[in-house]
Each structure stands twice: as C-alpha cells, then as structure tokens.
Amino acid sequence: MVILCCCNNDLEDLENKTMTTAKQLVINALLAGLFLVCIISFGGILGNNYGKPNLMDTGYIDTDRVTTAINQTSQDAENWGEAFTSDNIFVSTGAIIIFSIWGVFKLIYTSVITMFVIYFDIVGTLFGLPAIVTGVLTAIIIITLIFAGWKLIKTGE
Amino acid sequence: MAYVELTTYNITGPQVLFCYANDITLGIAMYMFYVSVFLIMAFSITEYQRRSTGYTDFSVGFGVASFTTLVLGILFRLIDCGTNPLTSNLALAVLIVLAMIGIIFLLNDRGR
Numbered sequence: 668m669v670i671l672c673c674c675n676n677d678l679e680d681l682e683n684k685t686m687t688t689a690k691q692l693v694i695n696a697l698l699a700g701l702f703l704v705c706i707i708s709f710g711g712i713l714g715n716n717y718g719k720p721n722l723m724d725t726g727y728i729d730t731d732r733v734t735t736a737i738n739q740t741s742q743d744a745e746n747w748g749e750a751f752t753s754d755n756i757f758v759s760t761g762a763i764i765i766f767s768i769w770g771v772f773k774l775i776y777t778s779v780i781t782m783f784v785i786y787f788d789i790v791g792t793l794f795g796l797p798a799i800v801t802g803v804l805t806a807i808i809i810i811t812l813i814f815a816g817w818k819l820i821k822t823g824e
Numbered sequence: 825m826a827y828v829e830l831t832t833y834n835i836t837g838p839q840v841l842f843c844y845a846n847d848i849t850l851g852i853a854m855y856m857f858y859v860s861v862f863l864i865m866a867f868s869i870t871e872y873q874r875r876s877t878g879y880t881d882f883s884v885g886f887g888v889a890s891f892t893t894l895v896l897g898i899l900f901r902l903i904d905c906g907t908n909p910l911t912s913n914l915a916l917a918v919l920i921v922l923a924m925i926g927i928i929f930l931l932n933d934r935g936r
Binding site for chain 1: 894917918921924927932
C-alpha cells in the first residue's frame with residue numbers, strides 16, 4: 668500500500684513537472700500570437716528602413732487576423748476587469764460564483780480557440796494539411812478547454 | 825542553353841555566391857541552406873546541452889534554431905538578387921511558421 672502511494676505521488680509529481688496546465692496553454696497561445704505579430708512587425712520595419720516595404724508580405728500568412736484576435740482578447744480582458752472592480756463587494760462575491768466564472772471561461776474559450784484556428788489555418792494552407800488533421804487538433808484543444816472550464820467552475824483553479 | 829558562369833554573372837559583391845547558386849538551381853540552394861542551418865543549430869545546441877548538463881531539452885534547440893533561421897531569412901530577403909530572391913515567399917512563410925511552432929513548443933514544454 669505504501670509502495671503504491673509512493674508510486675502514485677511520483678506519477679503525480681512527474682505529471683506536474685511535464686504536463687502543461689490549461690492556464691499555461693491559454694497564456695502560451697496568446698504569447699505565441701504576440702510573438703508572431705512582433706516578428707512580422709520587426710521585418711516590416713526593417714524592410715521600410717531599407718526601401719522594401721513589402722518585405723514580409725508572403726501571400727501565405729494573414730497577420731491581420733492574429734492582430735485582430737489579440738486586440739479583441741485584450742479588449743475583452745479589460746472589460747471583465749472593469750466589471751470585476753466596478754461592482755459592490757457584497758454583490759460581486761455572489762455574482763462571481765454565479766456569472767463571472769462562466770463568463771471568464773467563455774472569454775478564455777473564445778480567445779484560445781480563435782488563436783488556434785488561426786494557427787492551424789496558416790499551417791494547413793502552407794503545408795497542405797488535410798482538413799481532418801486540423802479538425803482533430805482543434806477538437807483536442809476544445810476537449811482540453813472543456814475540462815479546464817469544468818475544473819475552473821468546480822474548484823476555482 | 826549554355827550555363828551562366830560565375831565570371832559572367834551580372835552582380836558584384838560577396839552576395840554573388842549565394843545569388844549565383846540560387847539562380848542556377850532555381851531556388852533550391854537557399855532552401856537547402858536554410859534546412860542545413862536549422863538542423864545544424866538545433867542538434868548542436870541539443871548536443872551541447874547533453875555534454876554540459878547531462879540531459880537535453882530539444883525544445884530549446886528547436887526554438888533557438890527556428891528563430892535564428894527566420895532572422896537569417898529576413899536579412900537575406902533584403903538582398904537584391906536578380907530574378908529569384910534569396911528568400912522566396914514560400915521559404916519566408918515556412919520559416920515564420922517554423923518559428924511559431926518553435927515558440928509554442930518552447931513555451932508548452934516544461935522541460936525535465
């Protein structure tokens with residue numbers, strides 16, 4: 668029994684060390700989008716300085732969609748922050764439990780799915796991936812987010 | 825059709841070596857150059873990690889190599905090189921996607 672418990676703890680430690688949590692997945696998706704926008708902006712500025720304004724126009728990547736998605740996520744996060752701080756503490760305590768967690772989860776879900784759909788579109792267009800591959804990957808992300816939302820509502824983590 | 829020789833090539837400067845090789849191979853030379861730079865950097869970083877720390881974290885090598893290759897591709901795209909640019913549209917898009925995959929891989933991998 669003791670051995671089993673030790674093994675179980677070791678497995679949990681290993682899982683904690685190697686698995687990415689849903690929170691990190693969300694943040695990483697947004698950071699990757701920011702990285703993409705930054706590197707293309709860097710190339711655009713470099714091209715302008717050397718008389719080549721279309722240096723980063725490849726015809727394969729629509730960076731405007733990434734920029735729009737990141738801006739929308741930033742705007743949504745600000746709105747939720749304002750809603751969180753503007754309410755009376757006695758009202759917001761109950762409201763958080765009833766409404767806010769579900770709303771925050773919807774925000775996270777929409778943002779991450781949007782970013783990953785954009786990423787998969789780019790990769791699919793460029794490498795000619797069939798729709799079923801990107802569909803399966805998107806489904807995995809959706810399932811992960813559903814369980815993450817369930818955990819958020821259930822435990823608040 | 826006669827081959828265009830390096831001595832009769834109408835570009836001066838050190839970039840003529842890349843431009844000449846890229847033109848006569850219809851763009852394949854630069855693809856191979858980027859692939860080789862990426863692989864050499866990724867595996868050399870991984871091997872250096874193994875020798876210095878005893879374990880490897882391939883995501884770091886992959887991320888650094890993809891980012892460096894992308895910056896190299898952007899800089900090479902600035903060079904005027906006749907008909908075929910040193911970094912074609914397809915090559916640049918692939919390098920950008922590779923860097924994006926690298927950063928996602930690096931951020932989501934928690935290492936050892």
